[in-house]
Amino acid sequence: MxxxxxxxxxxxxxxxxxxxxxxxxxxxxxxxxxxxxxxxxxxxxxxxxxxxxxxxxxxxxxxxxxxxxxxxxxxxxxxxxxxxxxxxxxxxxxxxxxxxxxxxxxxxxxxxxxxxxxxxxxxxxKPLTSIISLGGKVRTAADLEGKTVGTAGIPYQSAYLKTIARAHGFDPASIKEVNVGFNLVPAMLSKKVDATLGAFWNVEGVQLRRQNKHPTIIHTEQAGVPTxxxxxxxxxxxxxxxxxxxxxxxxxxxxxxxxxxxxxxxxxxxxxxxxxxxxxxxxxxxxxxxxxxxxxxxxxxxxxxxxxxxxxxxxxxxxxxxxxxxxxxxxxxxxxxxxxxxxx
Structure with a gap:
């Protein structure tokens, strides 16, 4: 969610x-x-x-x-x-x-x-908002460098990405952010994006695991955003x-x-x-x-x-x-x- x-x-x-x-x-x-x-x-x-x-x-x-x-x-x-x-x-x-x-x-x-x-x-x-990726494209927050990331278009989500990039030593401009609205999971399944930031680890993350999609889930507070x-x-x-x-x-x-x-x-x-x-x-x-x-x-x-x-x-x-x-x-x-x- x-x-x-x-x-x-x-x-x-x-x-x-x-x-x-x-x-x-x-x-x-x-x-x-x-x-x-x-x-x-x-x-x-x-x-x-x-x-x-x-x-x-x-x-x-x-x-x-x-x-x-x-x-x-x-x-x-x-x-x-x-x-x-x-x-x-x-x-x-x-x-x-x-x-x-x-x-x-x-x-x-x-x-x-x-x-x-x-x-x-x-x-x-705790924060439920998380970084989720399928197919092993993003296994750590540092892997977001140069990747396409889908968000819901909320301003503080863009700020999250910038904070995470700086925390892991790369240029935030290297991330291509795409506003996919509420379609975070479909955007990943269709490979429109390499990862998303906005889905909840306890809802979408659980759903993807139950569907055997093997998501990589990174909690935002573990990636550098204040809790x-x-x-x-x-x-x-x-x-x-x-x-x-x-x-x-x-x-x-x-x-x-x-x-x-x-x-x-x-x-x-x-x-x-x-x-x-x-x-x-x-x-x-x-x-x-x-x-x-x-x-x-x-x-x-x-x-x-x-x-x-x-x-x-x-x-x-x-x-x-x-x-x-x-x-x-x-x-x-x-x-x-x-x-x-x-x-x-």
């Missing part, structure tokens, strides 16, 4: 002080708060807009719905698929949706344009002030869904297939199993959904250095306040 329109310099001292304070608060709260999700009364409605069609990346959300975690949290969650992949963040900013699933890069781009949105939890902790959180839960900044309790219950219910999927991936498969009968159950199961490590922080001391402020800072600096944003993203781009065990 690709984002269908759908990271040298230091941060200023004042920002560094704010980050340090936030980090200290977060660490002091870790494990100190026991959350009770069960509520009484009329469930509160939450309109959630996905980033794309239901797929393995959303397993925790659909599992929370199927296992009753949302209901136990006093929530009536309505899940919507966007008609326009660029719409979710705009809908949240305009108050026409309560929450959205989006990508860290897209969130930072939106904030740079003035949208008052913030990430309240990481749905997928980031591929999928995040986004809310409007004003909503966080007025409906913080509701947002907290949502995030913590999804955390329960993620744990249910980790315990039994079939829970996620059944819930997803029920939502979209066109999904292949076997492929969905394989994709969920491949994604499981990315659903949780690498450090078990942190709760589900944890967002690493230092990694966000590094990726934001990379975006600034590459001309993708006009100013350095502020610490208010994300908050861990609403995660299990966090808050006051």
């Amino acid at each position: 690709i984002p269908r329109l759908r990271s040298g310099r230091r941060w200023p001292a004042a920002v560094a002080v704010v980050l340090a304070a936030l980090a200290a608060l977060a660490l002091s709260a870790c494990g100190a708060k026991k959350d009770t999700l069960t509520t009484r009364g009329t469930p509160q409605r939450i309109d959630l807009v996905l980033d794309y069609l239901p797929n393995a990346d959303h397993a925790a959300i659909y599992a929370a719905q199927a296992t009753g975690a949302f209901r136990a949290a006093g929530l009536d969650v309505r899940i919507r698929v966007p008609s326009d992949p660029a719409a979710p963040l705009k809908l949240v900013a305009a108050g026409r949706a309560d929450l959205a699933i989006s990508y860290e890069p897209e969130l930072l781009l939106a904030r740079d344009k003035g949208l008052r949105v913030a990430s309240i939890g990481a749905l997928v902790q 980031y959180e591929e999928l995040v839960i986004v809310a409007g900044q004003d909503e966080l002030r007025t409906r913080g309790d509701v947002m907290r219950r949502f995030v913590q219910a999804v955390a329960r869904g993620a744990k249910a999927v980790r315990k039994d991936p079939q829970v996620g498969v059944d819930a997803l297939v029920k939502a979209d009968k066109s999904l292949d159950p076997a492929l969905t199961l394989a994709s969920i199993k491949a994604t499981l490590p990315a659903f949780f922080p690498a450090d078990a001391a942190f709760p589900w959904g944890y967002q690493n402020a230092d990694e966000w800072k590094a990726y934001g600096q990379w975006m600034l250095d590459n001309g993708l944003v006009k100013r350095l993203p502020t610490p208010t781009s994300l908050t861990n306040e609403f995660l299990p065990g966090r808050g006051i």
